Amino acid sequence: MEAVRASSVAARVSEIRRQLDSLSNIVATSEEEPAASPFVSQDEVRDLADRFNLWVGNIGAGQPVVSALSLESRLWDAPEVLNEVLSLLGELCQAVRDGMGQKIQSDPSDPTG
Numbered sequence: 001m002e003a004v005r006a007s008s009v010a011a012r013v014s015e016i017r018r019q020l021d022s023l024s025n026i027v028a029t030s031e032e033e034p035a036a037s038p039f040v041s042q043d044e045v046r047d048l049a050d051r052f053n054l055w056v057g058n059i060g061a062g063q064p065v066v067s068a069l070s071l072e073s074r075l076w077d078a079p080e081v082l083n084e085v086l087s088l089l090g091e092l093c094q095a096v097r098d099g100m101g102q103k104i105q106s107d108p109s110d111p112t113g
Contacts, residue, residue: 009072009082012089013062019096020049026100039102061085 024045056062063070075082 007086007090008065009061009085009089010064010070012086012093013056016052016089016093016096017049019093019100020045020052023096023100024049040099061089 024042027040027042027045059071060067060069060074061071063072065072067073071085072082075085
């Protein structure tokens with residue numbers, strides 16, 4: 001088994017967790033500003049992060065590649081499934097990143113943008 005993949009499941013999970021924390025902080029700051037109304041509440045972001053962390057823990061997605069408990073090691077003989085999981089995690093990572101960008105760049109009360 002390869003010691004570390006260029007983009008392991010655990011690495012993508014860590015990145016998504018960091019991005020969800022950043023999004024939560026951005027939303028919290030927006031909620032404190034009287035003129036800004038966030039398009040999503042901090043509680044919704046926290047709920048999403050909690051559900052993601054529950055999923056990660058249940059299937060071992062956050063475990064190191066070398067661990068027998070990791071999702072990656074259990075899918076080693078099913079590379080097409082592993083690649084699909086990596087792809088979906090990449091899409092989730094991009095979606096959270098896009099959400100942060102939209103929150104930073106646009107005012108949800110502005111109809112043009």
